[in-house]
Structures are given as C-alpha cells and as structure tokens.
Amino acid sequence: MLPYIQIGPATVQLPGLVVLVGLWLALELTARFAERVRVSGDLAVNAVLWGLGVGVVAARLGYALRYLDAFLQSPGSLFSLNPQTLDPTLGAIGGLLAAWEYARRKKLPLRALLDALSPGVLLFAFFLAIAQLLGGSAYGMPTKLPWGIELWGARRHPTQIYAAVLTLAALGWILRAGRAVRGDGTLFLQTVGLLAAIRLFVEGFRGDSVVIAGGVRVAQLVALVVLLVVWWLYPRWSGGNGGSR
Amino acid sequence: MRQKRAYWLWLAAILLLGGGWIWLTRAPQSVRSGPPPAPKEGFSAPDFTLQTLDGKSVSLGDFRGKVVLVNFWATTCHPCRAEMPTMERVYEQERDKGFVVLAVTAEPSAEAVRAFVQNYGITFTVLLDKNAKVSRGYRVYGTPTSFFVDRRGVIRWVVFGGPMSEALIRSKVETLLKEKP
Numbered sequence: 001m002l003p004y005i006q007i008g009p010a011t012v013q014l015p016g017l018v019v020l021v022g023l024w025l026a027l028e029l030t031a032r033f034a035e036r037v038r039v040s041g042d043l044a045v046n047a048v049l050w051g052l053g054v055g056v057v058a059a060r061l062g063y064a065l066r067y068l069d070a071f072l073q074s075p076g077s078l079f080s081l082n083p084q085t086l087d088p089t090l091g092a093i094g095g096l097l098a099a100w101e102y103a104r105r106k107k108l109p110l111r112a113l114l115d116a117l118s119p120g121v122l123l124f125a126f127f128l129a130i131a132q133l134l135g136g137s138a139y140g141m142p143t144k145l146p147w148g149i150e151l152w153g154a155r156r157h158p159t160q161i162y163a164a165v166l167t168l169a170a171l172g173w174i175l176r177a178g179r180a181v182r183g184d185g186t187l188f189l190q191t192v193g194l195l196a197a198i199r200l201f202v203e204g205f206r207g208d209s210v211v212i213a214g215g216v217r218v219a220q221l222v223a224l225v226v227l228l229v230v231w232w233l234y235p236r237w238s239g240g241n242g243g244s245r
Numbered sequence: 246m247r248q249k250r251a252y253w254l255w256l257a258a259i260l261l262l263g264g265g266w267i268w269l270t271r272a273p274q275s276v277r278s279g280p281p282p283a284p285k286e287g288f289s290a291p292d293f294t295l296q297t298l299d300g301k302s303v304s305l306g307d308f309r310g311k312v313v314l315v316n317f318w319a320t321t322c323h324p325c326r327a328e329m330p331t332m333e334r335v336y337e338q339e340r341d342k343g344f345v346v347l348a349v350t351a352e353p354s355a356e357a358v359r360a361f362v363q364n365y366g367i368t369f370t371v372l373l374d375k376n377a378k379v380s381r382g383y384r385v386y387g388t389p390t391s392f393f394v395d396r397r398g399v400i401r402w403v404v405f406g407g408p409m410s411e412a413l414i415r416s417k418v419e420t421l422l423k424e425k426p
Contacts, residue, residue: 003405004386011387013405063416070415074331077412084404085413136285142275152283200263204270208287215271224263231255235248 001136001151015135022127030120037112037183044116047108051099058094062087111185111237118191119178122171125195126164133160141207157205163198170194185237189230196226284383286403290315290394293379295349295372298359303347303370306398311343312421313394314414317385318350320361325389328408329365335414336369342422343396346370351377393417396426 004011027048031041063085064071064078071077077085103113132138140157142148148155174191181187200223203209209217282291290313294304305313316332318325329348336346346369352358355373362371374380383392389407392400402417 003384011406064412067412067416067419070412070419073415074411077410080410080413082404082410082413084402085410085416141273152285152288153281200266204266209272211272215273216267217270217272220263220267220270224259224267227259227263228256231252231259235252 002134003136015131015137018127018131018134022124022131025127026120026124029123030117033119033178034113034116036178037115037181039108039112039116039183041116043103043106043108044113047099047102047106047113048117048120050102051095054098055091055095056086059086059088059091062090062094109183111188112183114185114188115178115181115183118187119171119174121191122167122174122195126167126171129160129164129167133158133164137208138163139207140205143205156207159202159205159207162205163202166198166202167195170198184239186234189234189237193227193230193234196223196230199223200227284392284400284403286400288400289398290392290400291382293382295374295379298355298362298371298373303372305347305394308345308347309398310396310426311345312396312418313345313347314418315383315392315394316346316348317380317383317388317390318348319388320350320352320357322388324407326365328389329367331409331411331414333365333367333369335411335418339418339422340369344418344422347372349374349379351375351380393421395421396424 002014005014027045030048031045034041034044060078066087067085100110102108103110129138136151138160139151140148140159140162142154143157144155145157147158149158149161150156170191173194174187177190178187200220203217203219203223206217206219209219211217212221282289284291290305292304292306294302296302305315314332316328318329320326332346332348336344348367348369348371350358350371351374353375358371358373361367383390387406389404389409391404391407391409393402393404395401401421404413
C-alpha cells in the first residue's frame with residue numbers, strides 16, 4: 001500500500017494519479033483501436049470525454065440536490081474540488097446519456113462504438129485495480145496463504161492483484177478477439193461478460209463485501225445477473241441462432 | 246441445432262458455476278461481524294488518548310454514541326488553516342445534536358497551537374499528539390486528513406487533503422447524525 005508520494009513540499013495521492021494515467025492510456029488505446037471497427041478514433045475519444053465532463057457535473061448537481069440545505073448554506077461548495085461531494089449513480093447516468101447523445105449527433109454506430117471502447121475499458125479497469133492496491137481499498141479477507149499481503153492489521157487475500165491479473169488476461173483475450181471484430185457490439189458484450197465473471201470470482205475473497213441473508217454477497221448476485229443479460233443479448237447482437245429464435 | 250445446444254449449455258454453465266461459486270464463497274461471520282480497528286472506511290476507528298492544551302486527557306472512545314470528526318492538522322498547513330473556520334461554523338451549529346470535532350496536531354510547540362486556536366476563535370477540542378504516535382497509527386502522510394466517525398465508532402469517510410468545503414462537512418455530518426445511536 002502506497003497512498004502518497006512526497007514530491008518536494010507537495011503530497012501526491014498515488015491512487016488518483018494512477019487512475020488518471022489509466023484514463024489517459026485507455027483513451028490512447030481507444031483512439032487506435034476504433035479504426036478497426038471503422039469508427040473515427042477522435043470521435044470515439046470525444047464521446048468518452050463528453051461523458052466524463054457531463055458525468056462530473058451531473059454527479060455534483062445530484063449530490064447538491066440530495067443535500068440541498070448544506071449547499072444552500074454554502075453555495076460556493078458547488079465549485080469545490082472535493083471528490084467526496086459527488087453522486088456516482090447520477091454521474092454515471094448523466095455521463096452515459098451525454099456520450100450517447102454525442103454519438104447520436106455525430107451519427108456514430110452505437111454498437112461499433114461500444115466495440116471500439118472495449119479494450120480501453122479493460123485497460124482502465126486494470127489501472128483501477130492497481131489504484132485500489134495502492135490505496136488499500138477493495139481489500140481481501142484474512143488468509144494464511146503464502147501470497148497474502150499485510151493490510152489493515154491482517155494478512156489478507158491480495159484481491160486487487162487477483163483483479164489486476166485477471167483483467168490483464170481479459171484484455172489480452174479481447175485484443176486477440178478484436179482482430180476479427182465486426183462492430184456488431186459482441187466484443188463489448190464479451191468485455192462486459194469477462195468483467196462480470198472477474199468480479200463474481202474475486203468478490204468471493206473480498207473482506208469488505210455488502211452481504212445479505214446467509215452471507216451472500218450482493219456484488220456477486222449483480223455480476224451473475226449481468227452475465228445472464230450478456231448471455232441473452234449475445235446471439236441477438238451477433239445475428240446467431242439464439243434459443244428464442 | 247448445434248448452436249442452439251451451445252446456447253443452452255452456456256446458460257447452464259453460468260447458473261451452475263456462478264451460483265455454485267456464490268454459495269461456496271458466502272461471507273463468513275468474521276466479515277459480517279464488527280470490523281477490527283484500522284484507519285480505513287468500514288473499520289472501527291482506532292482508539293487514542295491525548296491531552297488538550299489545558300492538560301486534560303481526552304479519548305476518542307469517550308464519544309461513542311456521538312458523531313466525531315477527527316481532523317489531523319498543522320499550523321503551518323495552508324489548507325488546514327482554510328478549513329478551520331468552516332469546521333468551527335458547522336461545529337457551532339451541530340454540537341447540540343451530538344457532533345464533536347477532535348482536531349489532532351503533532352505540532353511540537355504547544356504555544357504555537359494555543360496562539361493559533363485563539364487567533365481563529367476555535368471552540369472545539371484541540372489535542373496535542375506530541376510524539377506523532379496517533380498520527381502514525383492513523384497513517385496520516387499529509388495534513389489535513391479527516392476521518393468521519395459514526396455513532397458506533399466506525400470510520401465512514403476519510404478525506405485526504407483539503408480544504409473541505411462546508412457542504413462536504415455538513416452533508417456527511419447530517420447523514421451520520423440522522424442514524425440511530
């Protein structure tokens with residue numbers, strides 16, 4: 001765990017820095033990969049940047065609406081740099097809508113765009129896992145296994161490393177599958193399916209899971225539902241012979 | 246026909262392997278029971294005892310049942326100076342509802358801290374961490390660093406750096422004050 005590095009008088013938060021580097025590299029990869037599905041790299045990157053920009057604004061406004069009294073008493077807080085006053089759900093909805101609207105206006109084929117984004121999504125997920133390792137979040141359950149890491153007062157499963165390694169393997173798979181990409185959205189479905197499977201697997205070792213009755217982990221149930229949605233959509237998007245046809 | 250069979254085999258694999266794994270890896274009691282102490286969201290806030298400027302001993306554990314903002318700061322740190330009046334304002338308004346601020350400083354000079362407190366009109370509790378033992382225990386690598394602790398003594402949010410906006414402090418404190426003791 002290395003949450004900070006000291007550069008002269010400045011204390012730099014390393015996880016945040018790694019996330020930013022990951023975002024930059026993911027956008028670079030997207031720009032290059034997009035051409036394979038005959039989508040302009042610039043337009044694909046712009047769609048992501050629009051989504052990010054609007055997402056941040058929506059997240060701050062959403063949070064301000066939830067805590068209206070607090071913001072009415074100090075309206076200047078609306079423009080503060082504190083990331084803790086963002087609503088991630090509304091941010092994600094706002095960002096996705098903005099990216100979708102941008103793609104629609106630029107007449108970008110949606111499924112081809114999703115395919116174009118796939119390797120970038122996985123590369124970003126890899127950097128996110130590294131950032132979690134540096135910040136000590138998404139930590140594992142205590143273990144006696146030799147590869148356990150000392151974290152938060154116990155030897156724990158290195159769940160962040162499990163996630164990073166599996167995500168890197170998934171990226172390799174997607175880049176390989178991407179050689180014959182058709183732009184029908186199936187590469188994106190594979191990406192989502194792989195991410196859901198990784199979460200389903202790694203969550204089983206996590207020490208910070210939200211659980212319901214009987215100790216069942218909520219994130220695993222969500223991941224299973226996502227896998228079922230991918231299973232249902234795949235033959236429909238690929239034009240294959242699905243079970244309902 | 247073959248394709249259709251593969252389609253249903255995939256469904257069976259997802260349900261059997263996925264469902265089986267979920268069942269096998271249900272969270273043990275240790276994950277579901279109270280968290281051990283560690284300076285991290287979701288863990289119990291490690292207890293400490295420090296002295297105020299008047300030499301009175303104060304422990305974090307004394308405030309179980311209240312909402313506590315543990316703020317690590319230094320007189321020389323600009324963001325710390327910037328957020329002090331904000332914390333004071335929120336403290337003034339919310340202390341009767343059960344909100345406490347413990348401002349911990351590893352400053353070597355108690356006199357410099359006393360002058361600072363008087364200059365800024367601070368009324369919340371300021372604690373002297375003379376050998377920085379508590380700061381190290383809380384893994385404070387830079388100031389300000391703030392820990393929002395709920396009524397059960399669990400750290401709910403950690404804010405590295407600053408200054409914290411007034412809305413940030415108010416929204417977090419408001420949320421925690423609404424929770425039952």
